[in-house]
Amino acid sequence: MTSSIAWQRRRAAAGRVWAQFRTDRGGLIGLAVLAVIVLLAVLAPLISDRSGLDVTHATGGILQPPGNGFLLGTDESGRSVLLLLLWGSRISLLVGLAATLLSVGVGTIVGVLMAHFGGWAQAVLMRVTDFFLVLPSLVLAAVLSTVLTPGIGSIIVAIGATAWPTTARLVRSQTLAVESRPYIERSWALGAGHWHVIGKHVLPAVAPLVFANTTLNVANSIITESTLSFLGLGDPNSPSWGSMLHNALQTGAVTARAWWYLLPPGVAIGVVVLAFMMCGRALEAVLNPRLRER
Amino acid sequence: MGEPLLELRSATVDYRTASGLVPAVRGVDLRIDAGQTLGLAGESGCGKSTLAMAVLRLLPRTAMIGGEILLGGENVTDMSWGRLRAVRWAEASVVFQGAMHALNPVRRVGDQIAEPIRLHGKGSVERVDDRVGELLEQVGLPARRARAYPHELSGGQRQRVMIAMALACSPGLIIADEPTTALDVMVQAQVLTLLSRLVDELDIGLLMISHDLSVLASTCQRLAVMYAGRIVEQGKAVDVLRAPRHPYTKALAAAFPTIGDASSRLSPRGLAGDPPDPSDLPGGCPFHPRCPSVLPECSGTDVLLRPVSEDRTSACLLEVEP
Amino acid sequence: MTSPAATPALAEPSPSARSGGARYVLGKVGGAVVSLFVIVVLSFFLIRVLPGDPIRLLTRNTSLGAAQVAELRHQFGLDKPLPAQFVDYMVGLAHGDLGVSLRFGQPVSQLILRALWPTVLLVGVATLISILLGLWQGTRAGWRRGSGFDRFSTGFALTLWSAPTFWLGMILLALAGSWFPTQGILDPDTPPEFLPQALDVLHHLVLPCLTLVAVLYAQYLLVMRSSLLEEMNADYLTTARAKGLRDDLVRDRHAVPNALLPTVTLVFIQLGFVVGGAVTVETVYSWPGLGLLLYQALSDHDGTLLQGLLLVLAGAVLVMNLIGDLLLHVIDPRVRAA
Numbered sequence: 001m002t003s004s005i006a007w008q009r010r011r012a013a014a015g016r017v018w019a020q021f022r023t024d025r026g027g028l029i030g031l032a033v034l035a036v037i038v039l040l041a042v043l044a045p046l047i048s049d050r051s052g053l054d055v056t057h058a059t060g061g062i063l064q065p066p067g068n069g070f071l072l073g074t075d076e077s078g079r080s081v082l083l084l085l086l087w088g089s090r091i092s093l094l095v096g097l098a099a100t101l102l103s104v105g106v107g108t109i110v111g112v113l114m115a116h117f118g119g120w121a122q123a124v125l126m127r128v129t130d131f132f133l134v135l136p137s138l139v140l141a142a143v144l145s146t147v148l149t150p151g152i153g154s155i156i157v158a159i160g161a162t163a164w165p166t167t168a169r170l171v172r173s174q175t176l177a178v179e180s181r182p183y184i185e186r187s188w189a190l191g192a193g194h195w196h197v198i199g200k201h202v203l204p205a206v207a208p209l210v211f212a213n214t215t216l217n218v219a220n221s222i223i224t225e226s227t228l229s230f231l232g233l234g235d236p237n238s239p240s241w242g243s244m245l246h247n248a249l250q251t252g253a254v255t256a257r258a259w260w261y262l263l264p265p266g267v268a269i270g271v272v273v274l275a276f277m278m279c280g281r282a283l284e285a286v287l288n289p290r291l292r293e294r
Numbered sequence: 295m296g297e298p299l300l301e302l303r304s305a306t307v308d309y310r311t312a313s314g315l316v317p318a319v320r321g322v323d324l325r326i327d328a329g330q331t332l333g334l335a336g337e338s339g340c341g342k343s344t345l346a347m348a349v350l351r352l353l354p355r356t357a358m359i360g361g362e363i364l365l366g367g368e369n370v371t372d373m374s375w376g377r378l379r380a381v382r383w384a385e386a387s388v389v390f391q392g393a394m395h396a397l398n399p400v401r402r403v404g405d406q407i408a409e410p411i412r413l414h415g416k417g418s419v420e421r422v423d424d425r426v427g428e429l430l431e432q433v434g435l436p437a438r439r440a441r442a443y444p445h446e447l448s449g450g451q452r453q454r455v456m457i458a459m460a461l462a463c464s465p466g467l468i469i470a471d472e473p474t475t476a477l478d479v480m481v482q483a484q485v486l487t488l489l490s491r492l493v494d495e496l497d498i499g500l501l502m503i504s505h506d507l508s509v510l511a512s513t514c515q516r517l518a519v520m521y522a523g524r525i526v527e528q529g530k531a532v533d534v535l536r537a538p539r540h541p542y543t544k545a546l547a548a549a550f551p552t553i554g555d556a557s558s559r560l561s562p563r564g565l566a567g568d569p570p571d572p573s574d575l576p577g578g579c580p581f582h583p584r585c586p587s588v589l590p591e592c593s594g595t596d597v598l599l600r601p602v603s604e605d606r607t608s609a610c611l612l613e614v615e616p
Numbered sequence: 617m618t619s620p621a622a623t624p625a626l627a628e629p630s631p632s633a634r635s636g637g638a639r640y641v642l643g644k645v646g647g648a649v650v651s652l653f654v655i656v657v658l659s660f661f662l663i664r665v666l667p668g669d670p671i672r673l674l675t676r677n678t679s680l681g682a683a684q685v686a687e688l689r690h691q692f693g694l695d696k697p698l699p700a701q702f703v704d705y706m707v708g709l710a711h712g713d714l715g716v717s718l719r720f721g722q723p724v725s726q727l728i729l730r731a732l733w734p735t736v737l738l739v740g741v742a743t744l745i746s747i748l749l750g751l752w753q754g755t756r757a758g759w760r761r762g763s764g765f766d767r768f769s770t771g772f773a774l775t776l777w778s779a780p781t782f783w784l785g786m787i788l789l790a791l792a793g794s795w796f797p798t799q800g801i802l803d804p805d806t807p808p809e810f811l812p813q814a815l816d817v818l819h820h821l822v823l824p825c826l827t828l829v830a831v832l833y834a835q836y837l838l839v840m841r842s843s844l845l846e847e848m849n850a851d852y853l854t855t856a857r858a859k860g861l862r863d864d865l866v867r868d869r870h871a872v873p874n875a876l877l878p879t880v881t882l883v884f885i886q887l888g889f890v891v892g893g894a895v896t897v898e899t900v901y902s903w904p905g906l907g908l909l910l911y912q913a914l915s916d917h918d919g920t921l922l923q924g925l926l927l928v929l930a931g932a933v934l935v936m937n938l939i940g941d942l943l944l945h946v947i948d949p950r951v952r953a954a
Contacts, residue, residue: 131651134885134937138892139910139929143922146914147662223780227896230782232915245783249900255798257790266783274778352858382860390858395851400873400949410859443949 010204017208020286027282030275037272041089052083053239063258073260075244076251084239085264091240092269095156096222102160103221104167104214108206111171112198115179125168133165138227145228151235159224163217170213171206178205208287215280219273226269241265297367299467299499300326300349300386306360307344307353316573318344320523321361323599328466331493331500333510333531335546336520339569342503345520346469349501350382366466383410387460389489391472393452397444403452404430404440407459414463429458433488450481457489467499474509486513507546511535519543522570522580525599529606539608541585579611587612640945648938652931659927660705663919664698714924719916724924727909734801735905738821739894742828747883749829750836755875757837758844759867769837776834781893785827785900796823799902824901828893835889839882843875850874877948884940887933 021027040047051057058078066073072081110129114122141158148154178184179202187197228234229242236243244265248254253261302324308315319341326332334342347353349363351370363370366385373381387410390396398406407426427437433454444452453473460468470489474482490513493500504510510517510531517531519542527540538544567584570576576583582592591611599607696704708715714724757769776784789798797803797820806816847853848871856866891907898907906929913921 127647127650131654134651134888134933135655135930136888136891136933138888138895139926142895142910142914143662143926146917146922219778223778226780227782227892230780230896231899231911242780245780245786249786254786254789255793259790262783262786262790266779266787269783270775270779274775277774277778350858352854379860379862382858384860388855388858390851390855392851396855398852398856398870398874400877401870409856409861413860445950 006204017283017286021282024282024285026278030278030282033271033275034279037089037275038093040086041093044086044090048083048086050087052080053087055079063253063256063261065258066260072264073258075261076247076253081244081261081264084244085241085268088239088241088244088265089268089272091152091234091238092222092225092242092272095152095159095225095240096218099156099159099163099221099225100214100217102156103163104210104217106160107164107167108171108203108210110164111168112175112202112206114168115172115175116194116198116202129165129168129172132162133169135162137162138224141224142228142231142233145233150233152238155225155228155233158228159221163220163224167210167213167217171210174206174209175202178202209284212280212283212287215276215283219276219280222269222273222276226265241269298325298327298364299330299366300324300501301364302345302361303364304361305345305348305363307341307348308358308360310356310358311573313573315358317523317575318357318572319348322520322523322525324518324525326467326499326501328499329493329497330516331490331502331514333514333517334501334503334520335505335507335510335517337505337569339572340520341523341572342520343471346388346471346501346503349469350386350388351378352388380414383465384414384463385465386467386469387463387465389453389456389460389468389470389473391475393449393456394444394476396456397452399444402441402443403447403455404442407440407455407462410459410462425462426458429461430455432461432492433458434484448481449477450484453477453481453485454488457485457492461492461496461498464496465498467501468493470500470502472504473502475504475506482509489513507535519546522575523572524580524609525607526581526609527607528599533606539602539606540610541587541612542581543608545586579609637945641942644938644941644945648934651934655927655930655934656706656709659923659930660702662926663923664701714927715920717913717918717921719912719918719921724921727921728906728924728928731904731906731909734903735894735898735907737817738824738828738897738903738905739890741821742825742832743890745825746829746832746836750833751840751876751879754837754840755844755867755872758841758848758875759871761845761848766841770841773834773837776830777838779831780896781827781831782896782900784830785824785897788823788827789900792823796820798823801904820903824897824903827900828897831893832890835886836879836883840875840879843877843879843882844871846878847871847875877944880947881940881944884937884943887936887940891929891933 044050052059055077058074060068060070060074060078060080062074062078063076064070064074064078070080070082072085075081075084110125114125114129141155141162144158144161145154148157179197184197184201187201192200225234225240226242226245229240230246230249232243232246234240234243234246239247242265245262248258248261248265302322305319305322305324306317307319308317322345324332334345336342344353344357348357348359349365349370351359351373353359359371365381368377368381370378370381397403404423404426407429408422411422411425423440426440430437430439435451435454435458439447439451444455447455456473460470473489474485477485486509489500489502492498493513500514502510502514514531516529517534518525518528519534519540520526521542527534527538527543529539534543535547538547570580570583576593578591578593578595579585579597582588585592589611595611597609597611599609602608705715712725714728716722717724717727720727753769757766760766801820802813802816803820806812850871853866853870856870857863861869894905895907895910897903898905899911902908906925909921910925910929912918913925
């Protein structure tokens, strides 16, 4: 009975958030761009032929400029750049999202534990968080994904293991704020256990800002994934935008000024990251009025 | 009598908002002569702080000032930026409330006091330090405290620094906006005594703003009560408080705090309701919804200040009867 | 980190910072020592305990026989039990010995030392330029929030930040490759005197530095702007205006010093980001610094080199962070309160 009231209120609050979000032009554009890209990525198997990614099935000439049926030219193995771009989006988005979910998950758990239990748990976890916050995350992620067999899975783990501290700090400060409110005290007085307070009160209250933070985190994850792939740590059988650029550098496409090969992946990464950032900033501004005037 | 230090003639301040113009000050006439002290009383939202900030044009860009604000005979609203900057602090200075936030946290207080002195060219390098020390001693702080940072001082000490700073360029007028609001009762008394003494000694004009009548009563010769952007009563402070001639003043005066009871100060006893929203004022006399002596005519007649006795004006229909 | 202008709340001096000066310094130094030790241990275990030991890493894609692999393992002392290896490691570390690179066959410490100064040069120059540019522009953009200049600055910075650093480097390479050298740090046929060598280095420095500046400057711009916006509604700015100060002086003498404090802290916290940027830039331009070395170690699965690099890079960032904490203590009078 009471939970349905709580859900009604949350739905109403979500409606208000959306209404406010709509007023931010940047956020709306970002959202639209993302919708298009995600749609294309999801529909890729339907609108294109995956076999073209196989090097042995490449039909084009080497590093050909656009023309001859190849809208964006060909790469160093004769594959269509457009096809690579399309299928690369799936990898980049997938890894970005998965890695973010991992890091946000870990961060939220650590953050809640720190704030909720306090004492030495907080002291230890705080040191750990600060430690990871300061470390050069790219270096650590690169080493991690080398040591674990290089591939998409290890990239996801590597990013997840290095990107959680900011979420942890955010969740910690939010949890502290929530738990200082009177209704939490009342909950304790009524005999609520730890998990009840965390599950029914803290997490729902913390969720909106974590969601906004997640959006920004995805932007970061995508950049990190592309950088790791660029450094050669991706899966050679599943090209992502980063590995496209890795190949471009390794095979001299740069000196050959093969702009049809150099521009699209980078632009794609930039556009997607920028879109996530605009959405994230708009969301943050809605949920945290202090940031509204950024 | 000479030229008044500060004179406001039909001064108005409107704020530009997304939903149109909101009037914060709706026509105020005021006059302070050299060496005079005037207290401006009222609840929050009545426009008193807006009025004070308007004198030196310290309001945000969305504010539009109308009427005449004459500082030493010059109309402030007509001044060029250069002239305005020269006048600021040198002719009139401000003692803000909440000195913790009104002082720059990362600069030493001596530096901040010296800043206007150097800016207005009132002293050579060596003399500035001496002057700062002098000012600090005038407000009862040792000269070496000039090297302190704001967070190293107590609330009362910071407020004294604000006063010292306000005196730095020997202005003719000091505007004190809620100078004692954030302070304890005892410290409050000290600061007020200090202010009165200085104003007296240096023959400075003082415009003091407060929601607290007791504060104003002890420091000011004259008193003006504001409500909904207008002055509703004005006269000699002692007289106004002893025999108020406006229902609002009566309610405020009746709420004189019991000595030592801090909480009673902030809410006028026996006055129901809230101050009106400036963007949505009631018709007629703006006070009529809360007035204990309201008459039927009050909701339809907008009452302006008119003299009701020797050196007293009031804006109430009841008092108009001869 | 999330958005480049992550809330300056991250930069609040911790409660312990408000206590006595010596206690603060000792606390921070002690913390850094502990962290350094953790890094030392972490580097060791990362390369060994996780699935894959250095030799396996190294020989993963080669066709060495089992006997040869075993021989290799023995050569590098990696067939000893783990605790023994750890002792070797710690002892070696105490003598500045970071082991021998599996791929290069040279002492890791030597390789790192040789690669150190190109990275320091690149990062140093780029950071300096980025800070100057970014803080200057961020201040003016934030002060006139919403103006054309502000909107342009923010949009430009966001775009630069969104594009991957290495890609910017590649584009710059493709565009300007005919006017500036695109690889390495020195031409082999430059005369060996100091001045021609120095000029040649600078000539080679231009493109990589420009690339690194592009992304760093965007970061600092957004951080400074955000910090300034936090100060904009402060009462002491009204006081400054009331004193008759000109608008730009109010900004420069009052708002900026206050906004600089969280900015400085954030700049130091995000040094890890700078290191990451340096790695990618050096890879693109084959700039012979620690970043390129890391790239080579990664491609060749060179376990000992990776271990050493992780140690050095992470350690360097930790030390810089310590310096940043101590610096804040010096420049923020509130933190200094004894």
